[in-house]
Amino acid sequence: MSDLLKEIGKRKTFGIIAHPDAGKTTLTEKLLLFGGAIQEAGAVKSNKIKKGATSDFMEIERQRGISVATSVLAFEYKGHKINILDTPGHKDFAEDTYRTLTAVDSVIVVVDVAKGVEEQTEKLVQVCRMRNIPMIVFINKLDREGKDAFDLLDEVEQKLGLTVVPLSLPIGMGNEFQGIYNIWEHNIQLFVEEKKQRVGSAVKFEDISDTKIDEAIGAKAAATLREELELIQEVYPEFNRDDYMAGNLQPVFFGSALNNFGVRELLDAFIEIAPNPQPKESDTRLVRPEEKDFTGFIFKIHANMDPKHRDRLAFVKIVSGTFKRNENYLLVRENKKMKFSSPNAFFADKKEVVDESFPGDIVGLHDTGNFRIGDTLTAGEKMSFRGIPNFSPEHFRYINNDDPLKAKQLAKGIDQLMDEGVAQLFTLEMNNRKIIGTVGALQYEVIQYRLEHEYGAKCTYEPLSIHKACWIEADEKSDEYNEFVRLKQRFMARDKYGQMVFLADSPFTIQMTQEKFPNIKLHFISEFR
Numbered sequence: 001m002s003d004l005l006k007e008i009g010k011r012k013t014f015g016i017i018a019h020p021d022a023g024k025t026t027l028t029e030k031l032l033l034f035g036g037a038i039q040e041a042g043a044v045k046s047n048k049i050k051k052g053a054t055s056d057f058m059e060i061e062r063q064r065g066i067s068v069a070t071s072v073l074a075f076e077y078k079g080h081k082i083n084i085l086d087t088p089g090h091k092d093f094a095e096d097t098y099r100t101l102t103a104v105d106s107v108i109v110v111v112d113v114a115k116g117v118e119e120q121t122e123k124l125v126q127v128c129r130m131r132n133i134p135m136i137v138f139i140n141k142l143d144r145e146g147k148d149a150f151d152l153l154d155e156v157e158q159k160l161g162l163t164v165v166p167l168s169l170p171i172g173m174g175n176e177f178q179g180i181y182n183i184w185e186h187n188i189q190l191f192v193e194e195k196k197q198r199v200g201s202a203v204k205f206e207d208i209s210d211t212k213i214d215e216a217i218g219a220k221a222a223a224t225l226r227e228e229l230e231l232i233q234e235v236y237p238e239f240n241r242d243d244y245m246a247g248n249l250q251p252v253f254f255g256s257a258l259n260n261f262g263v264r265e266l267l268d269a270f271i272e273i274a275p276n277p278q279p280k281e282s283d284t285r286l287v288r289p290e291e292k293d294f295t296g297f298i299f300k301i302h303a304n305m306d307p308k309h310r311d312r313l314a315f316v317k318i319v320s321g322t323f324k325r326n327e328n329y330l331l332v333r334e335n336k337k338m339k340f341s342s343p344n345a346f347f348a349d350k351k352e353v354v355d356e357s358f359p360g361d362i363v364g365l366h367d368t369g370n371f372r373i374g375d376t377l378t379a380g381e382k383m384s385f386r387g388i389p390n391f392s393p394e395h396f397r398y399i400n401n402d403d404p405l406k407a408k409q410l411a412k413g414i415d416q417l418m419d420e421g422v423a424q425l426f427t428l429e430m431n432n433r434k435i436i437g438t439v440g441a442l443q444y445e446v447i448q449y450r451l452e453h454e455y456g457a458k459c460t461y462e463p464l465s466i467h468k469a470c471w472i473e474a475d476e477k478s479d480e481y482n483e484f485v486r487l488k489q490r491f492m493a494r495d496k497y498g499q500m501v502f503l504a505d506s507p508f509t510i511q512m513t514q515e516k517f518p519n520i521k522l523h524f525i526s527e528f529r
């Protein structure tokens, strides 16, 4: 086998998605501990925006620092190289998470046993479903009193639209929590009572009727377990890897990240079933990881912490071939050859310059403003990867220049911040006024602060009552389209890539427009072709 194939076979690149507080950071940390990538708990900095941080710019800046450090966490486990891509749980940074999901080959969804499926989880899982990303569900905090396991499985199916198959089952819960029956490995892992901080020995058995089970957990719990396992066999489909890979079936594990319980089982199943780096569609063809020539795409750009140096770090997911330091690569959009003398690879607690990276890996490239999110890099081939969509923002405001002498700086600052994907810019067709659209209100303060500190420009905002940005699909030569544009001219704008967008002021407007102009399709996502 060639070195490239061997490296591809070792790699698994995934993201953990969860509503804030479900236990993403804790689980990440426990996974890294298993990989020996960190020595003690507490080493992974929480990448959370604390409550009340909205007006605390130092906090935002601190967060930006942390999120560079934790953007990619890599570790080795049983001969595999595992890359975890960090996905901010805070809803104001959801767009960042959506984009990161274009660079993962699978995800683990963390659900809090007491809170069940929460809002942010729903949104993120929806994005994963759109892309048929294989998902494993981890139900966390079993040491606490929570919902009944079967009710939760129902909730996951209904709210997340998944087809689940439990691969483990809790025995009791909260104070009664005894351990986990591992359906995947056919054993029981006992939870040691004292302080509930230790994992007991695993009880192995051949068959569910084995009396060792009764000895281990008591006759009553054993009877319940047998009933529940029977129910599982009747109600849920059997696990099938092809269905999981196609995004049609999602295995579920139970555990407690904090107590490191059920985490090893999750990880062992993960390395067995989760996909290696996958092929990716481009505008011309499907690109396979095992191809010799390097290709990759940029899914995240991070500004430097030091405002005096405006350099940035662009995160490239390698799709095919071997990425080499100091080779000439083509930035396809600009038709520009570039060489990288100090590409970074990421580890659990550091980044380092590397000579070679392989499909599934993320490299960090220093950039002085050449890159844009979604850019494709190749060894020379002119093709672009698909699939970094923009979603309609939730908030819209006019942005005005507050210092006439700094108009150029403002334009440049806005341009670069939009390239980084901090927010979306729309320019009104009618009068060229600029509108900034964001997922959360926090971004407006970040933009204002960064424009001032990094570009020396001042801006103010003006409220604007827009409900959604709708990307338009229509025959632009048709009478219907011309009539639509004439009627709605005050609401017509272009996005950063020149695509026509209708800024609808209410759900009602959208409904009316669709009734009146049936041949004009409105999309809430920029990628619809």
Ligand code: GDP
Pocket: 018, 019, 020, 021, 022, 023, 024, 025, 026, 027, 046, 048, 089, 140, 141, 142, 143, 144, 255, 256, 257, 258, 259
């Ligand atoms: P994140 O926002 O999803 O990254 O969540 P964190 O990992 O920061 O966890 C949120 C809170 O839940 C923290 O106080 C954790 O200590 C706690 N937590 C995480 N896992 C467990 C668990 O298995 N059991 C209990 N009781 N608490 C947990």
